[in-house]
Amino acid sequence: MNLPGQNTIQTRDELIYLLTEAAALEHSLTCQYLFAALSLKRDTSEGLTDEQMNDVANWERFILMVARQEMEHLGLVNNLLTAIGASPHLLHDNFPYPTQLYANVMALECFSEQTLRRFICFERPANVRPEDAYCMLTPVPPPDGLGGPTPVNIKSVGELYEIISSGFQQLTANGVNLFIGPPKAQVTPQELMTYFPRVGTTGGVWDIWLSPITDYESAQHAIELIVEQGEGSTVGGTLSHYATFVRILKGLQSWQAKDPNFQPARPVVPNPALYVESGEHDRTLITNEDARLVLDLFNGAYETMLLMLIRFFANTDEGPTGLGEMAALAFSPWMTMVIRPLSEVLTSLPAFAAGGPQRAGPTFEIYHDLHFLPHERAAWQVIFERMREMAAYALQISQRPNVPERMKSVAESLRLIAVRFQGDMKLT
Amino acid sequence: MLVLSFQGWFQARFAQDPDSPEDPRGVSGPTFVVPGEPVFDRIIRLNDFVSPRYPRLATDGVRVTAVAIDNVQQNAHPLLGARVDLLDGPIFHQRNFIVVKLNFQSPIDPFHLRIAAQGITIQRKDLIDPAHPTYTFKDVFMNDQLVARRGNQIAIQSLVVAEATGFMNYAEVRAQRLAELQQLLAKTIDPTQRAALEKRILSIENDEYFTGEKLAARQFLGMQATYGFSINGPYVIDDPGGQLKGKVGTSQDWPISFWMGGYDVDTLFGYIQGTLSVPFFTSS
Numbered sequence: 001m002n003l004p005g006q007n008t009i010q011t012r013d014e015l016i017y018l019l020t021e022a023a024a025l026e027h028s029l030t031c032q033y034l035f036a037a038l039s040l041k042r043d044t045s046e047g048l049t050d051e052q053m054n055d056v057a058n059w060e061r062f063i064l065m066v067a068r069q070e071m072e073h074l075g076l077v078n079n080l081l082t083a084i085g086a087s088p089h090l091l092h093d094n095f096p097y098p099t100q101l102y103a104n105v106m107a108l109e110c111f112s113e114q115t116l117r118r119f120i121c122f123e124r125p126a127n128v129r130p131e132d133a134y135c136m137l138t139p140v141p142p143p144d145g146l147g148g149p150t151p152v153n154i155k156s157v158g159e160l161y162e163i164i165s166s167g168f169q170q171l172t173a174n175g176v177n178l179f180i181g182p183p184k185a186q187v188t189p190q191e192l193m194t195y196f197p198r199v200g201t202t203g204g205v206w207d208i209w210l211s212p213i214t215d216y217e218s219a220q221h222a223i224e225l226i227v228e229q230g231e232g233s234t235v236g237g238t239l240s241h242y243a244t245f246v247r248i249l250k251g252l253q254s255w256q257a258k259d260p261n262f263q264p265a266r267p268v269v270p271n272p273a274l275y276v277e278s279g280e281h282d283r284t285l286i287t288n289e290d291a292r293l294v295l296d297l298f299n300g301a302y303e304t305m306l307l308m309l310i311r312f313f314a315n316t317d318e319g320p321t322g323l324g325e326m327a328a329l330a331f332s333p334w335m336t337m338v339i340r341p342l343s344e345v346l347t348s349l350p351a352f353a354a355g356g357p358q359r360a361g362p363t364f365e366i367y368h369d370l371h372f373l374p375h376e377r378a379a380w381q382v383i384f385e386r387m388r389e390m391a392a393y394a395l396q397i398s399q400r401p402n403v404p405e406r407m408k409s410v411a412e413s414l415r416l417i418a419v420r421f422q423g424d425m426k427l428t
Numbered sequence: 429m430l431v432l433s434f435q436g437w438f439q440a441r442f443a444q445d446p447d448s449p450e451d452p453r454g455v456s457g458p459t460f461v462v463p464g465e466p467v468f469d470r471i472i473r474l475n476d477f478v479s480p481r482y483p484r485l486a487t488d489g490v491r492v493t494a495v496a497i498d499n500v501q502q503n504a505h506p507l508l509g510a511r512v513d514l515l516d517g518p519i520f521h522q523r524n525f526i527v528v529k530l531n532f533q534s535p536i537d538p539f540h541l542r543i544a545a546q547g548i549t550i551q552r553k554d555l556i557d558p559a560h561p562t563y564t565f566k567d568v569f570m571n572d573q574l575v576a577r578r579g580n581q582i583a584i585q586s587l588v589v590a591e592a593t594g595f596m597n598y599a600e601v602r603a604q605r606l607a608e609l610q611q612l613l614a615k616t617i618d619p620t621q622r623a624a625l626e627k628r629i630l631s632i633e634n635d636e637y638f639t640g641e642k643l644a645a646r647q648f649l650g651m652q653a654t655y656g657f658s659i660n661g662p663y664v665i666d667d668p669g670g671q672l673k674g675k676v677g678t679s680q681d682w683p684i685s686f687w688m689g690g691y692d693v694d695t696l697f698g699y700i701q702g703t704l705s706v707p708f709f710t711s712s
């Protein structure tokens with residue numbers, strides 16, 4: 001096997017390796033962008049003027065759109081993995097962790113000029129020099145003591161997709177029968193309920209465009225879409241993630257010039273964690289009791305979502321009902337009615353038991369390997385029991401005196417999701 | 429039969445996906461509060477609007493526009509021009525596909541209709557589950573029959589909506605609104621009102637970046653949700669002086685059929701048009 005570190009792809013395995021790296025990257029970027037967006041202040045009671053709040057809300061709107069498109073990229077990359085017969089990849093390292101990319105660290109940090117610069121570096125088009133995109137020029141050295149393949153020596157997201165695209169091209173030219181995976185195990189607009197006709201299009205709801213991968217052309221189309229939207233567009237058009245972050249940075253700098261005390265974000269601690277190992281100094285242990293409970297619930301909800309997504313992407317014996325149900329719950333309901341509201345509750349809670357202005361935040365921690373639940377009805381039962389447990393837990397948390405009122409509606413959403421899942425899947 | 433036709437603008441202030449409908453201010457969906465407004469409460473109002481926005485500042489609410497008795501149009505009837513209201517804080521139920529599974533399905537609950545004018549009140553509440561009068565939509569959402577009864581049909585680019593609202597070309601409506609808001613901003617001095625207009629202007633200008641939201645905003649202008657069921661629950665009939673000149677049937681259900689559509693994400697108003705049929709025995 002030609003090792004990926006040599007930046008060429010000659011086998012299906014090597015393509016799978018790089019697509020897996022891409023999936024982890026897209027997932028990681030999604031979490032980082034969501035964290036920054038959801039750290040922004042909510043209204044003028046937090047010390048902003050109406051004018052400032054208009055811009056802050058607009059920045060949040062844009063960053064959430066970028067985060068949705070990163071989720072779209074994660075979906076497309078997993079479609080690519082499925083299409084070539086591999087298993088989906090829906091995991092990432094716990095934050096923070098070093099990266100070979102120029103931004104040099106994957107970290108959960110609240111919205112700030114420093115954070116935006118890191119995002120700009122991530123999304124840098126190929127024709128912008130790293131130093132002009134705030135990239136750190138001193139690369140992080142690769143970790144020692146490797147027992148496996150040499151890590152990919154890739155400096156930018158664009159470079160990664162360029163190699164992946166070439167890989168598809170090369171393997172197809174070599175006559176490899178690449179597209180052997182089932183189209184029905186891919187995310188399409190049907191699963192997201194975004195496939196409805198209107199003038200000019202059938203997709204594009206929430207500014208995401210998903211498509212199934214069935215052949216070389218559809219694979220290249222997916223990669224081109226990812227690149228064009230932001231991870232390495234050669235021209236960095238105004239709709240790109242790069243241009244979006246640059247615009248936001250300029251807006252932030254403009255306000256800071258007018259008002260040096262301008263603080264658009266809540267003081268959310270960097271890289272919050274529910275558990276910290278001794279010797280770990282780069283993560284912030286959350287100690288406020290209410291915040292810990294909500295964080296525990298958040299991590300459980302995040303894991304459950306990943307289990308549903310893994311089951312969806314890697315489905316084997318799922319009939320149309322099961323697939324539809326998994327998709328129907330994992331995407332819009334779970335993400336918009338559970339994950340995001342819990343994140344927003346967290347940034348309104350104190351981080352520390354001792355008090356202080358610092359706030360907690362979502363950690364996206366994954367504590368153990370999340371495995372594919374292989375047997376359909378058993379998988380549904382396991383997922384349902386998690387939903388029911390979380391609903392009860394959320395209700396308990398919502399009754400605590402210092403927990404925001406919003407927790408009640410999250411608890412209700414979890415209860416209704418559990419009721420729906422139990423009824424639709426005929427579970428006990 | 430007493431048939432009361434009604435129409436007019438309604439207001440519904442709520443966040444839309446990808447926001448949660450319980451989001452108090454709207455961030456990533458097409459609807460949002462602006463400076464000077466209270467947070468979203470999701471309530472469907474046919475009158476007594478909350479912080480209406482230009483061009484709906486002086487909009488009349490929903491009124492009875494025609495009255496027919498046994499298929500004969502009444503040119504002078506005490507209920508002509510009557511106010512039509514939905515009581516008890518009704519909302520659209522969807523919860524981002526938790527309680528309904530199909531796109532654009534939005535049952536309204538509670539559904540408690542009141543028509544009142546000149547001292548006359550005709551009012552009735554629909555029970556979503558007659559066997560359990562206190563049940564709300566959340567109690568019955570897994571019962572397909574009960575949900576379907578209160579559900580709606582959907583049409584996009586509706587001719588009926590276009591002619592009722594004047595929204596004949598959706599892109600032009602947005603462009604024209606942008607121009608009007610910019611003109612209004614140029615004449616506005618109050619800082620909060622200016623910030624409110626700036627936020628609305630920015631949202632329409634963002635159509636350049638948010639293709640999905642632009643399409644949603646245009647689509648809603650032409651979308652029509654049609655409902656039809658028979659109102660079955662407790663009623664109030666108040667007709668001092670016998671102005672109705674007949675007796676309203678209360679042992680029978682009252683069929684209602686209406687559409688809601690032409691929802692403008694900039695003003696948070698839509699249009700409603702429908703008929704209520706009330707069993708009626710004319711006094712001789």
